[in-house]
Amino acid sequence: MQIYLPIAEISLNLWLLLGLGLGVGFLSGLFGVGGGFLMTPILIFLGIPPAVAVSTQANQIVASSVSGAIAHFRRKTLDIKMGLILLIGGVAGSISGVQLFGLLQRLGQIDLVISLCYVGFLGIIGGLMLVESVNAIRRRRGAGGSVRPKRRKRGLIDVLPFKTRFAVSGLYMSVIPPIAIGFLVGGLAALMGVGGGFVMVPAMIYLLRMPTNVVIGTSLFQILFVAALTSFLQAVQNQTVDMVLAGILILGSVVGAQIGARFTSKIPAEELRALLALIVVSVCLKLAWDLTSTPADLFVLIDAQGGQ
Amino acid sequence: MIRRTTLMLIVMIGALVGLRAHAAPPEGVQPPAQIAAALTEDVVEIRSTFAGAELTLYGAATGLQEGDDIVVAVRGPAGDLRVMQKRRVLGIWVNAAPVRFEDVAGYYAVASTRPLSEFASFSALRRNQIGMDHVRLYAPESIRRETLFGVRNVMVTDLGGEIVDYRAALVRNKARRGLYGEAPGGVELLEGGLFRARVILPPTTPTGTYDADVYLFRDGQPIATRRTDLSVVKAGVERTIYDLAQNRPVVYALISVLLALLAGWTAAAVTQRR
Numbered sequence: 084m085q086i087y088l089p090i091a092e093i094s095l096n097l098w099l100l101l102g103l104g105l106g107v108g109f110l111s112g113l114f115g116v117g118g119g120f121l122m123t124p125i126l127i128f129l130g131i132p133p134a135v136a137v138s139t140q141a142n143q144i145v146a147s148s149v150s151g152a153i154a155h156f157r158r159k160t161l162d163i164k165m166g167l168i169l170l171i172g173g174v175a176g177s178i179s180g181v182q183l184f185g186l187l188q189r190l191g192q193i194d195l196v197i198s199l200c201y202v203g204f205l206g207i208i209g210g211l212m213l214v215e216s217v218n219a220i221r222r223r224r225g226a227g228g229s230v231r232p233k234r235r236k237r238g239l240i241d242v243l244p245f246k247t248r249f250a251v252s253g254l255y256m257s258v259i260p261p262i263a264i265g266f267l268v269g270g271l272a273a274l275m276g277v278g279g280g281f282v283m284v285p286a287m288i289y290l291l292r293m294p295t296n297v298v299i300g301t302s303l304f305q306i307l308f309v310a311a312l313t314s315f316l317q318a319v320q321n322q323t324v325d326m327v328l329a330g331i332l333i334l335g336s337v338v339g340a341q342i343g344a345r346f347t348s349k350i351p352a353e354e355l356r357a358l359l360a361l362i363v364v365s366v367c368l369k370l371a372w373d374l375t376s377t378p379a380d381l382f383v384l385i386d387a388q389g390g391q
Numbered sequence: 392m393i394r395r396t397t398l399m400l401i402v403m404i405g406a407l408v409g410l411r412a413h414a415a416p417p418e419g420v421q422p423p424a425q426i427a428a429a430l431t432e433d434v435v436e437i438r439s440t441f442a443g444a445e446l447t448l449y450g451a452a453t454g455l456q457e458g459d460d461i462v463v464a465v466r467g468p469a470g471d472l473r474v475m476q477k478r479r480v481l482g483i484w485v486n487a488a489p490v491r492f493e494d495v496a497g498y499y500a501v502a503s504t505r506p507l508s509e510f511a512s513f514s515a516l517r518r519n520q521i522g523m524d525h526v527r528l529y530a531p532e533s534i535r536r537e538t539l540f541g542v543r544n545v546m547v548t549d550l551g552g553e554i555v556d557y558r559a560a561l562v563r564n565k566a567r568r569g570l571y572g573e574a575p576g577g578v579e580l581l582e583g584g585l586f587r588a589r590v591i592l593p594p595t596t597p598t599g600t601y602d603a604d605v606y607l608f609r610d611g612q613p614i615a616t617r618r619t620d621l622s623v624v625k626a627g628v629e630r631t632i633y634d635l636a637q638n639r640p641v642v643y644a645l646i647s648v649l650l651a652l653l654a655g656w657t658a659a660a661v662t663q664r665r
Contacts, residue, residue: 092595142648145652149652150659192486195486311652319640324636326650375482378477383477383564385489
């Protein structure tokens with residue numbers, strides 16, 4: 084059954100979109116990832132204008148992060164102060180990202196920049212995940228030595244000014260790194276239609292050295308607000324949020340996420356993580372192939388709004 | 392001297408005749424042929440299940456003779472667009488060298504009784520913009536007016552021969568999406584001067600007013616034309632959503648964010664209760 088998307092202005096198969104939401108939701112429930120990094124490229128493959136795909140995806144992230152954020156808030160497993168400081172950077176990043184998005188659209192380069200960002204990020208993350216999970220599988224099968232925890236070194240982050248105390252995380256550090264990380268993640272949300280958890284969580288653990296029990300809650304807190312703001316700004320400024328598409332994807336993904344979350348305990352985690360890494364790497368390769376292989380048509384049409 | 396005057400006279404008469412051909416026929420004089428035409432629908436509504444539309448244009452021509460041909464040209468709402476060329480930079484294909492075209496028809500379809508070149512003169516097709524090779528494609532920024540060989544106001548394109556590639560690319564891209572098309576044999580002649588043609592609108596067809604022009608060709612020239620129009624509009628929920636997004640973006644943005652929050656929260660609440 085075809086359904087016409089009023090903002091994307093194309094008609095797509097309803098079941099395909101529901102299935103996509105379900106599948107990506109399942110993966111996100113299984114691995115605790117947002118899934119935006121898979122959904123947005125697939126939407127673009129389906130022929131949805133990149134601007135609409137990215138903006139609508141920001142809306143979907145609001146739905147997928149709200150329940151997690153509430154749960155962590157109730158359990159108090161989040162650092163509100165850190166979250167707010169990340170958010171300051173995130174708001175600035177999101178606003179700049181939406182402006183940059185509009186500019187690139189007018190220049191006719193938005194597709195290229197989105198693709199390049201995806202190839203870069205998916206390549207790095209997929210590659211790291213693949214290496215990590217292969218190592219983990221090897222370690223479990225073979226004898227494998229235990230990993231020694233690294234000693235904390237005094238780095239650049241410790242000499243930065245504007246230090247403040249983060250009571251929940253037990254840190255005393257400059258506000259500059261969290262603002263910078265928040266800014267980067269906000270910009271990614273606007274440009275790539277991702278929550279940015281895949282960047283923020285490692286950054287919080289390895290750069291900010293936050294305790295792992297508050298990392299997920301704090302990142303969800305920041306993602307929720309940044310995604311809501313991004314979705315709002317894209318809708319106001321570029322009119323690129325498709326409510327019908329968002330509704331279908333949200334419906335599919337919330338159901339999928341619940342199913343995925345139930346499967347978490349039943350399936351060997353390492354093999355699955357390797358599978359996710361393979362999916363991520365193949366999406367990356369597909370995008371990279373499209374960028375470098377000779378296109379079927381050497382000319383492209385770009386309408387007044389910058390869509391193709 | 393006499394010869395020159397005669398020549399000028401001939402030219403002037405020619406010009407007058409040319410003008411007469413475009414002007415409305417004078418009262419009382421029966422025109423050689425007349426056309427009437429109607430579409431099966433004059434409003435196409437885009438609703439949530441819209442997946443393109445197929446209409447039929449019915450027409451009748453009086454004074455239709457053996458060897459006459461009928462052409463139906465449907466032109467969709469015009470808009471500006473850019474054509475960019477893909478160039479390889481460091482191994483990556485990058486969009487470059489944009490050319491902006493003004494008032495390009497968003498939809499363009501021509502159906503005719505026979506292939507256009509078999510019955511119509513090049514100039515008649517060009518003048519009336521009939522056929523995919525004759526779509527009006529105007530790139531004002533690449534055009535200068537110059538005096539060439541003593542002739543003033545000659546339009547010269549900065550792109551030189553490349554403009555041909557750009558024009559061809561525009562038509563080709565639109566054709567690939569089903570927005571531009573030519574159907575030789577798409578006009579079916581029925582008995583008694585009646586004819587019909589199919590108009591196929593793809594799912595991505597733009598909204599707005601479409602003109603359907605019917606031409607009767609005799610001896611290479613159109614001797615009668617008739618225009619009827621068609622509008623493609625969003626309707627129902629699709630229209631409400633689209634209008635809200637365009638006219639009240641802040642309200643639309645708030646609603647979409649609130650709906651997302653509500654959906655996520657409801658899903659969590661439902662699963663927690665179980």
